[in-house]
Amino acid sequence: MNRYILPLSVLGTAVGGAVLLKDFVAGGACPSKTTIPGKTVIVTGANTGIGKQTALELARRGGAIILACRDLEKCEAAAKEIRGETLNHHVNARHLDLASLKSIREFAAKIIEEEERVHILINNAAVMRCPHWTTEDGFEMQLGVNYLGHFLLTNLLLDKLKASAPSRIINLSSLAHVAGHIDFEDLNWEKRKYDTKAAYCQSKLAVVLFTKELSRRLQGTGVTVNALHPGVARTELGRHTGMHSSTFSSFTLGPIFWLLVKSPQLAAQPSTYLAVAEELEGVSGKYFEGLKEKAPAPEAEDEEVAQRLWAESARLVGLEMSYGSSERGQRLPK
Numbered sequence: 001m002n003r004y005i006l007p008l009s010v011l012g013t014a015v016g017g018a019v020l021l022k023d024f025v026a027g028g029a030c031p032s033k034t035t036i037p038g039k040t041v042i043v044t045g046a047n048t049g050i051g052k053q054t055a056l057e058l059a060r061r062g063g064a065i066i067l068a069c070r071d072l073e074k075c076e077a078a079a080k081e082i083r084g085e086t087l088n089h090h091v092n093a094r095h096l097d098l099a100s101l102k103s104i105r106e107f108a109a110k111i112i113e114e115e116e117r118v119h120i121l122i123n124n125a126a127v128m129r130c131p132h133w134t135t136e137d138g139f140e141m142q143l144g145v146n147y148l149g150h151f152l153l154t155n156l157l158l159d160k161l162k163a164s165a166p167s168r169i170i171n172l173s174s175l176a177h178v179a180g181h182i183d184f185e186d187l188n189w190e191k192r193k194y195d196t197k198a199a200y201c202q203s204k205l206a207v208v209l210f211t212k213e214l215s216r217r218l219q220g221t222g223v224t225v226n227a228l229h230p231g232v233a234r235t236e237l238g239r240h241t242g243m244h245s246s247t248f249s250s251f252t253l254g255p256i257f258w259l260l261v262k263s264p265q266l267a268a269q270p271s272t273y274l275a276v277a278e279e280l281e282g283v284s285g286k287y288f289e290g291l292k293e294k295a296p297a298p299e300a301e302d303e304e305v306a307q308r309l310w311a312e313s314a315r316l317v318g319l320e321m322s323y324g325s326s327e328r329g330q331r332l333p334k
Helices: 002-026 049-060 072-086 101-114 141-156 158-163 175-179 196-217 236-240 247-260 269-276 303-317
Strands: 040-044 064-069 091-095 120-123 167-172 223-229 287-289 292-294
Touching: 040 049, 049 064, 049 072, 049 120, 049 269, 064 072, 072 091, 091 101, 101 141, 101 158, 120 141, 120 269, 141 158, 141 196, 141 303, 158 167, 158 223, 167 196, 167 269, 175 196, 196 223, 196 303, 223 269
Parallel strands: 040 064, 040 120, 064 091, 120 167, 167 223, 223 287
Antiparallel strands: 287 292
16 A cells, blocks of 8 residues: 555646646636626627626626627627626627727727716727728727727727726737737738738737827826736637647647646636726736736837837828717717
8 A cells, every 4th residue: 555655646746736826827716805886898809708707796796787799699699698797787789899990999889878987998809810800990900999999989988987986998918918019010911911910919019019108198187007917718719720720639638738828717806807807906007917917018018019009000091070960079088
């Protein structure tokens, strides 16, 4: 019997260590118990994955949730499911295609017309490492959806957010931003050979830079904005990487994925935390990894790059132009 003691002890230690490592990497649940009755929340890309779980959690806390998604049928199904699970009937689906500036303007115009207040905007939707596709307006797809679409949406809703202050904007970025670089000479990959990974990293770096510059512009308004890396999660985001379809990868990397990859429910905790935590009232312009504030990549803190990117982004999306059928213009915040 004694000969089994050492192997069993080693195995037990390894399993225990793995569980502790998984808990450490996952970051845990949102520590705040704050409820948000009467507050209106918009979550983009909320029909699946982290967005859906974030919407579910905020619906449980009493918020009036607007799921903003490209596929309206799936969005309505998700909204129905969330209403049934939470018994919160203030959960609604709206069409929003972040790959279309026209769709973004139409969505924003409807929100401005129909909603008295918008207290929380969670820019969650994303695509990752897709082929060299372009948006309806000719932008490289990852830059267009992950960054430019949310840049325009956020700016169009700023007056509503200011009128609802204190209000919060949460931008989902990624740890991948550390490998990103903003190439102002070729933002849309028209001159270089397309690199799907580099394009994704650039888009996520742009999100952090946008957060920094927007925070500067929002000082004194009561609106805060923070960027977030939620962690790597088991969602549909990785469908273009080939990992889900590879039996070899699933077999060889399965234990690593178990340790390092979060469930959508756990990955939604950081965005929930940034949306509701009382201790984050007034905190703005920061980057979080999970539940902890971290220093972003050096380029993400470059004010000159952030301001240049803002100006170029505003030009690309025509931010100074009126939107929808209205004659009212939406100007850049000064």
